[in-house]
Amino acid sequence: MSSKIIVITTIILLIISFSVLFVIEAKNHDFDYKKSWSVVYFENPRDNSLDFTIENHEGEKMEYDYEILIDDKKVAEDEVGIEKGAKQEIIPVLDLYKNSPANITIEVSAKDLKYRIYKNLGI
Secondary structure, three states, X not given: OHXXXXXXXXXXXXXXXXXXXXXXXXXHHOOOOOOOEEEEEEOOOOOOOOOEEEEEEOOOXXXXXXXXXXXXXXXXXXXXXXXXXXXXXXXXXXXXXXXXXXXXEEEXXXXXEEEEEEEEEOO
16 A cells, blocks of 8 residues: 555656646746847848848837948938837838948847947948
C-alpha cells in the first residue's frame, strides 16, 4: 500500500512540476510579458526604397513622431499612432532622384524614446 502512495505522489508532483515549468516558459516566450520596447527597421534594407516599419511593444498605445532627413535636411515628418503589440509599415513618397546620391536618416521618437536608422542610396 505504501508503494502505491509513493508512486501516486511522485506522479502528482511530476504533473505539478511540468505544469509550473510550462507556464514559466510560456511567459518567457511572450515578447510583451513585463517588457517595454519598440523597434524601427527598413522593410528591405538592400533596395532603394525607404519603406520602414515601427513595432510597438510598450504595453500601451503609443504616438510615434518620425522625421526623414536627406543629407541632414528634413524633407518629411509625420505622426502615427500604433496600438500595443501592433506594427505599422510607413511608405514615404519622396522624389529621391533629385537628391542622388543621398544619405537618409529616419528618426522616430515617442515619449522619452528615440530611434535612428540610416540608409545610403547611390541612385
